[in-house]
Amino acid sequence: MNGIPLAREHAVCLCHTCGYVCPAEATVCPRCEAAIHARKPNSIARTWAFLLAGLIFYIPANLLPVMYTTMFGSSSQNTIMSGVIEFFESGSWDIALLIFIASVAVPCLKFAVLGTLLVTVQRRSRWAMRERARLYRFIELIGYWSMLDVLVVALVAALVQFRELSTIEPRIGILFFGLVVVMTMFAAMSFDPRLIWDAEVEDV
Amino acid sequence: MSDKALPPSPSRPLVKRRGARVSLVWLVPIIAGLIGLSMAVHDWMNVGPKITLSFRTAEGLEANKTQVKYKNVVIGTVTAISLSDDRTHVLATVELNNTATPFTRKDSHYWVVRPRIGAHGITGIDTLLSGAFIAADAGSAEETTDHFAGLETPPPVSFGEKGKRFILHTDDLGSLDIGSPIYYRRIQVGQVVSYQLAKEGKGVDVEIFISAPNDQYITTDTRFWNASGVDVSIGAAGLKIDTQSLTSIISGGIAFREPNYSPESKPAEANAEFTVFNDQATAMAPPDGDARYIRMRFEQSLRGLVVGSPVDFLGVNIGKVVSVDLDYDLKTQTFPGLVGAVIYPKRLGAANDKLEKIGGSGDPDEISARILGGFVDHGLRAQIRNGNLLTGQLYIAMDFDPKAPKVAFNPKLRPLEIPTVPGSFDKLQEQLQAFVDKLSKLPIDQVANNLNNNLVELQKTMKQVNGDVLPQMRGTLQQVQKTLATANESLGEDSPQRQQLSQAMDEVQRTARSVRVLTDYLGRHPEALIRGRTGDAAPGSYKATPSSREIDLEPEQ
Numbered sequence: 001m002n003g004i005p006l007a008r009e010h011a012v013c014l015c016h017t018c019g020y021v022c023p024a025e026a027t028v029c030p031r032c033e034a035a036i037h038a039r040k041p042n043s044i045a046r047t048w049a050f051l052l053a054g055l056i057f058y059i060p061a062n063l064l065p066v067m068y069t070t071m072f073g074s075s076s077q078n079t080i081m082s083g084v085i086e087f088f089e090s091g092s093w094d095i096a097l098l099i100f101i102a103s104v105a106v107p108c109l110k111f112a113v114l115g116t117l118l119v120t121v122q123r124r125s126r127w128a129m130r131e132r133a134r135l136y137r138f139i140e141l142i143g144y145w146s147m148l149d150v151l152v153v154a155l156v157a158a159l160v161q162f163r164e165l166s167t168i169e170p171r172i173g174i175l176f177f178g179l180v181v182v183m184t185m186f187a188a189m190s191f192d193p194r195l196i197w198d199a200e201v202e203d204v
Numbered sequence: 205m206s207d208k209a210l211p212p213s214p215s216r217p218l219v220k221r222r223g224a225r226v227s228l229v230w231l232v233p234i235i236a237g238l239i240g241l242s243m244a245v246h247d248w249m250n251v252g253p254k255i256t257l258s259f260r261t262a263e264g265l266e267a268n269k270t271q272v273k274y275k276n277v278v279i280g281t282v283t284a285i286s287l288s289d290d291r292t293h294v295l296a297t298v299e300l301n302n303t304a305t306p307f308t309r310k311d312s313h314y315w316v317v318r319p320r321i322g323a324h325g326i327t328g329i330d331t332l333l334s335g336a337f338i339a340a341d342a343g344s345a346e347e348t349t350d351h352f353a354g355l356e357t358p359p360p361v362s363f364g365e366k367g368k369r370f371i372l373h374t375d376d377l378g379s380l381d382i383g384s385p386i387y388y389r390r391i392q393v394g395q396v397v398s399y400q401l402a403k404e405g406k407g408v409d410v411e412i413f414i415s416a417p418n419d420q421y422i423t424t425d426t427r428f429w430n431a432s433g434v435d436v437s438i439g440a441a442g443l444k445i446d447t448q449s450l451t452s453i454i455s456g457g458i459a460f461r462e463p464n465y466s467p468e469s470k471p472a473e474a475n476a477e478f479t480v481f482n483d484q485a486t487a488m489a490p491p492d493g494d495a496r497y498i499r500m501r502f503e504q505s506l507r508g509l510v511v512g513s514p515v516d517f518l519g520v521n522i523g524k525v526v527s528v529d530l531d532y533d534l535k536t537q538t539f540p541g542l543v544g545a546v547i548y549p550k551r552l553g554a555a556n557d558k559l560e561k562i563g564g565s566g567d568p569d570e571i572s573a574r575i576l577g578g579f580v581d582h583g584l585r586a587q588i589r590n591g592n593l594l595t596g597q598l599y600i601a602m603d604f605d606p607k608a609p610k611v612a613f614n615p616k617l618r619p620l621e622i623p624t625v626p627g628s629f630d631k632l633q634e635q636l637q638a639f640v641d642k643l644s645k646l647p648i649d650q651v652a653n654n655l656n657n658n659l660v661e662l663q664k665t666m667k668q669v670n671g672d673v674l675p676q677m678r679g680t681l682q683q684v685q686k687t688l689a690t691a692n693e694s695l696g697e698d699s700p701q702r703q704q705l706s707q708a709m710d711e712v713q714r715t716a717r718s719v720r721v722l723t724d725y726l727g728r729h730p731e732a733l734i735r736g737r738t739g740d741a742a743p744g745s746y747k748a749t750p751s752s753r754e755i756d757l758e759p760e761q
Contacts, residue, residue: 053237056233076269
């Protein structure tokens with residue numbers, strides 16, 4: 001602690017939207033009329049809920065096919081992992097790696113990081129608080145890029161429509177994958193990183 | 205009191221309240237869970253039976269890619285491909301949809317659809333690009349199984365197709381194959397479904413399928429014949445080429461038809477058995493009935509007589525040659541030809557019926573022996589005749605030859621032996637031979653010698669003529685030439701002889717005129733012969749009527 005008083009000690013809180021310092025008992029920002037909270041309301045429960053929903057959606061997203069390819073009459077359905085394996089076996093390991101990072105590594109990382117953050121916050125752990133805060137920022141950053149897979153499928157399905165020669169259609173799996181991304185983003189958004197530091201204050 | 209007065213901790217109830225109130229946000233994972241659960245249930249409901257197919261090769265099959273289709277509707281997917289324990293087969297594990305349970309019936313068929321090129325056309329061309337798939341055909345049996353032996357070729361007839369199956373017996377398969385067409389009046393009404401060797405390997409059993417409603421045309425009296433290839437025949441009407449269709453030329457086929465007169469025929473039952481004849485003529489001919497085996501011994505070359513050559517009786521084809529062998533006669537040290545033949549007495553038609561009455565009762569062979577014995581006594585003889593001078597094809601003709609020498613007929617001999625006479629062509633050959641023999645007996649050497657001597661003499665004479673006679677002849681000719689030249693000279697225009705001759709001729713002319721004047725005078729004065737000439741009647745005063753020549757000649761005088 002560097003001696004700077006906490007907002008709570010002065011009974012004020014910060015408006016999330018315009019950064020105005022409001023009185024702690026106020027519910028609406030006097031300046032921009034946005035709802036104000038000392039912390040994000042019900043943050044841990046919401047994050048858990050979205051995280052669990054994301055985890056549940058992640059199962060069908062991986063098991064169900066995401067793409068249906070017809071090329072010269074031979075049709076095949078690919079799940080995310082089978083696509084990765086196929087690319088890897090056909091020699092383009094770079095593309096395989098890209099897809100693997102975007103579709104498998106990143107969501108898994110998000111689940112792990114958010115789960116860790118939630119557990120540590122609930123246990124009011126003081127362990128590596130700075131690093132955890134950094135992890136949270138990292139999660140928020142990569143959150144936008146998790147949609148890469150969905151975008152690729154949408155783009156390819158829209159472009160490759162040559163009737164008999166070859167067509168690519170999206171399959172239900174990609175919807176679940178998109179939901180996973182959305183859920184993890186919601187989870188990341190509803191998590192309040194200031195909760196990490198609340199462990200320093202005894203009575204909260 | 206003190207308990208009542210004790211104010212509750214400010215934060216604790218707050219925390220409890222917050223914890224107790226269930227946030228609506230938990231609906232999100234619940235809904236997610238429900239969706240996931242419903243998907244799982246749906247998938248689980250959709251999982252159909254799992255079956256194993258064994259194929260000879262996994263060519264074109266791929267795990268998780270190859271689909272199982274029925275009428276081009278996907279009913280399952282190959283999930284794994286492995287080798288059988290004894291490594292002779294490939295086992296493909298197939299997960300069928302739950303709607304595809306009828307395809308687990310025991311008599312269901314599975315086969316791999318690949319591009320096939322055959323005489324019947326090209327099939328499965330779409331699989332060239334899409335890769336092979338497994339086609340299925342549901343059976344009708346009650347029992348189900350999870351292991352099927354995959355067919356290597358597509359079944360020609362799918363289940364549920366209406367029609368009847370029949371069994372055909374044939375000596376060999378010929379060019380028939382599964383899928384070969386069956387024709388009725390040149391319309392394809394069915395196809396060959398399967399074939400296999402008959403029991404003990406004698407012949408082939410061909411199973412055919414005639415689709416409804418054409419199966420009603422198969423009657424108990426229907427005749428089948430092999431319609432493969434082209435039937436070329438040369439008859440009195442000229443060259444005749446008969447074929448069913450272009451496909452049948454290449455891939456073979458079977459045609460059937462009922463005889464024009466078959467009063468007792470009724471539609472055949474399914475799986476009825478029939479015989480396939482070689483061609484339409486034999487198929488449509490009335491049944492041959494039992495065959496009788498006969499044997500003939502010919503003392504002549506049998507070149508041109510082959511197995512299958514016809515046996516004629518008074519011009520009616522009653523059988524065919526079945527064997528042509530050589531025998532050896534110890535006595536004469538010759539090789540007579542032994543010809544075995546079968547004859548079908550029923551082909552004699554009405555004659556046979558009457559003959560059977562004459563033959564009496566007993567063993568059929570005995571009856572035949574009795575009848576034939578009578579015929580042989582009356583001069584029945586077999587003879588090899590030339591059926592075709594161009595090809596030298598021979599046939600056996602049985603005719604009555606009253607002049608034939610008597611032969612003993614042994615009715616106990618089996619097979620019956622028919623006495624023979626030399627063939628007509630044979631006779632001609634003999635006469636030719638005799639002629640050639642006579643020719644060869646001529647003393648040609650002697651004649652030639654004499655002729656040679658004569659020629660030598662002639663040569664000598666000619667030499668003499670050349671040496672002696674010709675020079676003399678030349679001298680003579682020169683003399684002749686000289687004589688002729690002399691003659692020529694004496695006859696020339698200006699030669700004295702010629703002038704003398706012309707003077708002599710003038711003299712003769714004058715003399716002739718004098719004589720004429722005299723005769724004229726005498727004609728007028730015949731008395732002058734006696735009295736002499738009178739003065740007034742002098743010849744000089746006579747003026748006769750002049751002729752034209754005389755007018756010219758007179759003035760010159």
